[in-house]
Amino acid sequence: MTDHAGVMQRALDLAWRGWGRVHPNPLVGAVVLDRAGDVVGEGWHAEYGGHHGERVALDAAGERARGGTLVVSLEPCNHLGKQPPCTETIVAAGITRVVYALDDPNPAAAGGAGTLRAAGVAVDAGVRQAEAAAQNAQFLGRWRTPDRPWVALKLATSMDGRIADRSGRSRWISGEPAREYVHWLRAGMDAIGVGGATARADDPSLTVRGAIEPRTAPLRVVFDRAGNLPTTLRVLQTAAAQPTCVVAGALLSGERAAAIEATSARLIRSQSLRAGLAALRRAGVASILVEGGGQLAGALLAEGLVDRFYWIQSPLWLGERGVPAVGGWSGVELASAERWTVVERRALGADTLLVADRG
Numbered sequence: 001m002t003d004h005a006g007v008m009q010r011a012l013d014l015a016w017r018g019w020g021r022v023h024p025n026p027l028v029g030a031v032v033l034d035r036a037g038d039v040v041g042e043g044w045h046a047e048y049g050g051h052h053g054e055r056v057a058l059d060a061a062g063e064r065a066r067g068g069t070l071v072v073s074l075e076p077c078n079h080l081g082k083q084p085p086c087t088e089t090i091v092a093a094g095i096t097r098v099v100y101a102l103d104d105p106n107p108a109a110a111g112g113a114g115t116l117r118a119a120g121v122a123v124d125a126g127v128r129q130a131e132a133a134a135q136n137a138q139f140l141g142r143w144r145t146p147d148r149p150w151v152a153l154k155l156a157t158s159m160d161g162r163i164a165d166r167s168g169r170s171r172w173i174s175g176e177p178a179r180e181y182v183h184w185l186r187a188g189m190d191a192i193g194v195g196g197a198t199a200r201a202d203d204p205s206l207t208v209r210g211a212i213e214p215r216t217a218p219l220r221v222v223f224d225r226a227g228n229l230p231t232t233l234r235v236l237q238t239a240a241a242q243p244t245c246v247v248a249g250a251l252l253s254g255e256r257a258a259a260i261e262a263t264s265a266r267l268i269r270s271q272s273l274r275a276g277l278a279a280l281r282r283a284g285v286a287s288i289l290v291e292g293g294g295q296l297a298g299a300l301l302a303e304g305l306v307d308r309f310y311w312i313q314s315p316l317w318l319g320e321r322g323v324p325a326v327g328g329w330s331g332v333e334l335a336s337a338e339r340w341t342v343v344e345r346r347a348l349g350a351d352t353l354l355v356a357d358r359g
């Protein structure tokens with residue numbers, strides 16, 4: 001008996017190869033097994049607008065797919081988009097069983113399982129569903145929170161939960177492998193955000209400088225209600241070449257607004273953090289990685305606006321006067337504290353990565 005969960009793990013591993021290249025489409029990996037259960041084809045969705053993972057795996061398998069099983073991380077699509085419906089391709093290839101992990105949340109593409117069953121193909125849904133949902137959290141977020149982007153918070157902290165020392169210095173709390181990981185992470189996001197104090201203290205460039213060249217450079221976003229940002233900041237200096245946006249408060253002075261706009265950065269004025277995020281979503285941002293600081297993290301958490309937390313924890317202590325990872329949020333009673341779901345834990349050199357989803 002074939003271990004479909006094990007093969008699904010392989011499909012999920014293959015799907016990651018599309019990271020940075022396929023969003024806002026989902027990550028999809030696929031494996032074709034012949035009648036004997038041997039792997040005869042593998043594929044993944046590698047490029048936005050390009051062939052879907054199923055099609056790539058079936059092309060690799062050729063005639064050996066006939067009578068075989070397709071194991072795929074997302075329900076095969078049922079609609080004519082940039083590519084023909086995968087359901088048609090699967091039936092034409094002679095596949096007799098499809099095993100998939102996650103239902104397609106896109107109403108335009110969903111229904112693939114029903115179409116396949118109607119064509120006489122056996123369908124098993126939900127294999128490694130939780131892992132597949134965690135992998136495609138941003139894609140699922142497009143439907144779960146249609147009024148705002150999927151928001152991920154990333155912080156590098158000391159063991160005592162500080163994101164900078166008592167002088168405000170945070171470079172570097174984490175080591176090289178963790179910083180490489182962050183560049184990988186950025187590549188798969190529509191936007192990267194920081195609070196104004198972080199922009200002023202660290203003057204980050206917020207670009208992707210890792211192994212993956214993203215299909216489109218993430219929008220750089222600075223949240224600062226007062227719009228009190230020196231135009232000498234790196235993100236503003238380079239705003240003509242790299243998409244940049246400042247999310248400021250509704251009461252921003254005309255003078256500050258003009259100074260920001262003169263840099264070519266886009267300016268969003270909003271009444272609240274939630275309204276600012278909604279404006280970003282309307283501008284096409286479906287996912288944002290917020291990289292601190294603590295005040296912005298606290299404001300987002302207080303309003304229930306964080307969907308995922310990437311926590312890089314480093315083996316050092318910074319003490320009480322260091323900058324807290326979460327600031328300005330008075331918190332909740334233990335009895336009503338939300339317990340998040342850990343979706344990943346691993347070592348990044350000497351540091352530890354923990355990824356947790358809300359709910």
Ligand SMILES: NC(=O)c1ccc[n+]([C@@H]2O[C@H](COP(=O)([O-])OP(=O)(O)OC[C@H]3O[C@@H](n4cnc5c(N)ncnc54)[C@H](OP(=O)(O)O)[C@@H]3O)[C@@H](O)[C@H]2O)c1
Pocket residue numbers: 154155156157162163164167168169170171173194195196197198199201202223224225226227228272273291292293294295296297299323327
């Ligand atoms: N280790 C790490 O991962 C990491 C990451 C980032 C930063 N850091 C360090 O953290 C320090 C800065 O962090 P921080 O906590 O002081 O500040 P911060 O969170 O970077 O910045 C707070 C900013 O957010 C703005 N903001 C916009 N909307 C807000 C809202 N609704 N509520 C609250 N603030 C809002 C505030 O501007 P207005 O008051 O004008 O609204 C303020 O400029 C620096 O020392 C930096 O080096 C470390």
